[in-house]
Structures are given as C-alpha cells and as structure tokens.
Amino acid sequence: MAEMKTLAATVRSGTGKGAARSVRREGRIPAVLYGGGEAPTPLSLDKKSTTQLIFAGHFLTTIFELDIDGKKERAIPRDYQLDVVRDFPIHVDFLRLKPGSRLKVNVPVHFINQETSPGLKRGGALNIVYHSIEMTVPADAIPEAVTADLGGMDFNDSLHISQIPLPEGCRPTNPDKNFTVASLAPPAGGAEEAAPAAEAAPKGKK
Structure with missing residues (x-):
C-alpha cells in the first residue's frame, strides 16, 4: 500500500500566472488542491521539502496529509511541472481524497525470479510490454x-495480466481483459543449436 506523508501548505491569495510568479519570488512553489466536490484551493508549498519529495520517487502514488494552515486534508499529487531549463518544480496539482473514493493511477510492475526462468537462462530476451499498469x-x-513472476517462462511464452495477483479492489483500465504484460523471445540466432547428427552407421566388414 502506498505510504502516507505529511506536507505543510498555506493558502495563497490570487490565481493565475501573476500570482504564481509572486509565490515563486518568495521562494515557494504554487500548488492547487481540487476535487471532492469542493472549490479549488490555491496553495503554496515549501520549495526545499517539496523538491526533495518529488525527486525521491513515487511522488504521484504517495498519499499526503496536507496541513493547510492547521486544517488537515488527505490528497494525492496528480501532476507537477518542472522548469524546462533548470529542472526544478514550479507547480503541483493535488486531488482531494474523500472516504470511499477511487482514482486512476499507474502502478509499477516488479519482475521477479529472472534467474529461474528456463528461457532467460538459455539466452532468451524478455520483452516488457508494460512497465506500469493503469488501474482504478x-x-x-x-x-x-x-509483482510478475518470470520463474516458469520459456521461449515464446507470454505473461498475461490474469497471471499477476492484483490487490483487492484494484482493476486494470485496459479494455483487453487478459492483455500481455511481457513475453520471452528466443535468442536472435535461433532457439537452440540443432541436435548433433545421428551417429555414423557401424563400419562394414573388411
């Protein structure tokens, strides 16, 4: 399950590009909290802590308890923008999370047991179709x-979504109910060397 973290925020006055630039001049990051049947709330975030959270990874699948001037709101980041030149965050969008709500996220696929796959041990190539899967x-x-288990895969085998255990309540959005997540191809030179030629017939009598 995704972890929950706390992030302090303050309500900012004004919206639009001018207000956002003003927030950045103060050394903070503009943000907005939307959804949940409520009006969007413009926020500002601490630049250092927010930047560390974004570049630590898994930012878009982390649930945050936003401490907004003392009021707590559960939310998940839905997007962030980076400066195209200096590569630091310049805006973050958060979605409110209400009890019982569902949302779409891209869930990473972790592949295990490569070392016990017969096809990989004999030089096969793993073709990963989905590194992550969009789910509700x-x-x-x-x-x-x-987690996708490669332990039994041999040449020309495919691993389908039906073979991957999914957490309770999680459903892929792909309309193909049993789409391929990965496949295993033989080495480029062919599956295996042909078997040796049959033994020569016994020599005749002199």
Missing part, C-alpha cells in the same frame, strides 16, 4: 507495485 484503485489503498 481505492483511494485509501493505493498499491506501490504489483
């Missing part, structure tokens, strides 16, 4: 990843 998930139980 409960807002209070967002999985950090799903």
Whole structure:
C-alpha cells in the first residue's frame, strides 16, 4: 500500500500566472488542491521539502496529509511541472481524497525470479510490454507495485495480466481483459543449436 506523508501548505491569495510568479519570488512553489466536490484551493508549498519529495520517487502514488494552515486534508499529487531549463518544480496539482473514493493511477510492475526462468537462462530476451499498469484503485489503498513472476517462462511464452495477483479492489483500465504484460523471445540466432547428427552407421566388414 502506498505510504502516507505529511506536507505543510498555506493558502495563497490570487490565481493565475501573476500570482504564481509572486509565490515563486518568495521562494515557494504554487500548488492547487481540487476535487471532492469542493472549490479549488490555491496553495503554496515549501520549495526545499517539496523538491526533495518529488525527486525521491513515487511522488504521484504517495498519499499526503496536507496541513493547510492547521486544517488537515488527505490528497494525492496528480501532476507537477518542472522548469524546462533548470529542472526544478514550479507547480503541483493535488486531488482531494474523500472516504470511499477511487482514482486512476499507474502502478509499477516488479519482475521477479529472472534467474529461474528456463528461457532467460538459455539466452532468451524478455520483452516488457508494460512497465506500469493503469488501474482504478481505492483511494485509501493505493498499491506501490504489483509483482510478475518470470520463474516458469520459456521461449515464446507470454505473461498475461490474469497471471499477476492484483490487490483487492484494484482493476486494470485496459479494455483487453487478459492483455500481455511481457513475453520471452528466443535468442536472435535461433532457439537452440540443432541436435548433433545421428551417429555414423557401424563400419562394414573388411
């Protein structure tokens, strides 16, 4: 399950590009909290702590308890923008999480048991179709990843979504109900060397 973290925020006055630039001049990051049947709330965030959280990874699947001037709001980041030149955050969008709500997220796929795959041990190539899978998930139980077991895969085998255990309440959005997540191809030179030629017939009598 995705972890929850705390992030302090303050309500900012004004909206639009001018107000956002003013927030950045103060050394903070503009943000907005929307959804949940409420009006959007413009926020500002501490630049140092927010930047560290974004570049630490898993930012878009982390649930935050936003401390907004003393009021607590559960939310998940839906997007962030980086400066195109200096590569630091310049805006963050948060979605409110209400009890019982669901949302779409991209859940990473972790592949295990490569070392016991017959096809990989004999030089096969793993073709990963999906490194992450878009799913609808409960807002209070967002999985950090799903696990795909490669242990039994041989040449020309495919691993389908039906073979991957999914957390309770999580459903892929792909309309194909049993789409391929990965496949295993033989080496480029062919599956295996042909078997040795049959033994020569016994020599005749002199």
